[in-house]
């Protein structure tokens with residue numbers, strides 16, 4: 001199968017506190033396949049979010065290539081960039097913080113639809129549908145972010161991410177702020193949505209137990225590099241590095 005997204009030798013160099021340069025991400029390469037759920041685990045500061053920001057072009061890469069359906073999108077600009085980035089959507093840890101507090105969840109979820117020229121009426125209908133698909137009552141369209149729980153807000157953030165039918169959904173610690181039961185519910189929701197829409201996930205997480213529940217394959221990052229790669233069970237059965245051994249001990 002052809003990969004959907006290929007990341008080749010991705011490197012991101014930042015200037016450190018003492019003006020010296022350091023690579024937050026160092027020669028990282030991986031592929032994401034259609035319908036696949038790929039996990040990235042790694043200790044705090046290992047470069048997971050930097051990988052995500054580089055892939056979604058929130059930051060420029062220092063070195064390396066990004067290929068989407070085999071096409072180089074590393075340096076595309078303007079219309080081509082917007083076209084490429086319709087295919088990616090993100091869900092972050094702080095769902096509440098990602099919605100405008102003065103606007104309803106329905107407004108937030110519908111924004112990208114209206115921007116793409118869909119009428120107000122149709123957008124409203126579509127927002128209700130999306131809310132229900134994400135396990136929320138359609139009436140929640142009229143609620144403000146502070147009027148729902150963290151888990152509900154995360155569901156609304158997923159609804160918003162799905163609105164323009166991405167091919168790749170990137171979840172950066174999307175479940176980390178939630179309690180264990182709600183985490184599992186969100187994972188179940190993501191699995192069901194994947195069956196409906198067939199998208200691929202990049203799932204960044206600290207918790208190997210959740211990764212085992214959800215991911216087909218997992219990358220372990222340490223100090224900006226990928227140090228291990230395999231199915232969650234392979235990683236758990238035969239951890240190679242001390243860091244991974246610690247992660248595994250936390251699961252067992």
Ligand SMILES: Nc1ncnc2c1ncn2[C@@H]1O[C@H](COP(=O)(O)OP(=O)(O)OP(=O)(O)O)[C@@H](O)[C@H]1O
Pocket residue numbers: 014015024042043044045046047048049050051
């Ligand atoms: N804009 C920036 N300028 C300078 N350094 C940065 C910048 N963004 C990130 N870093 C540094 O890059 C390294 C990797 O950060 P990153 O946010 O990718 O880690 P992470 O693996 O996502 O960690 P966490 O699990 O805590 O979210 C860290 O040392 C961080 O301080």
Ligand SMILES: [Mg+2]
Pocket residue numbers: 048049050172
């Ligand atoms: Mg991070």
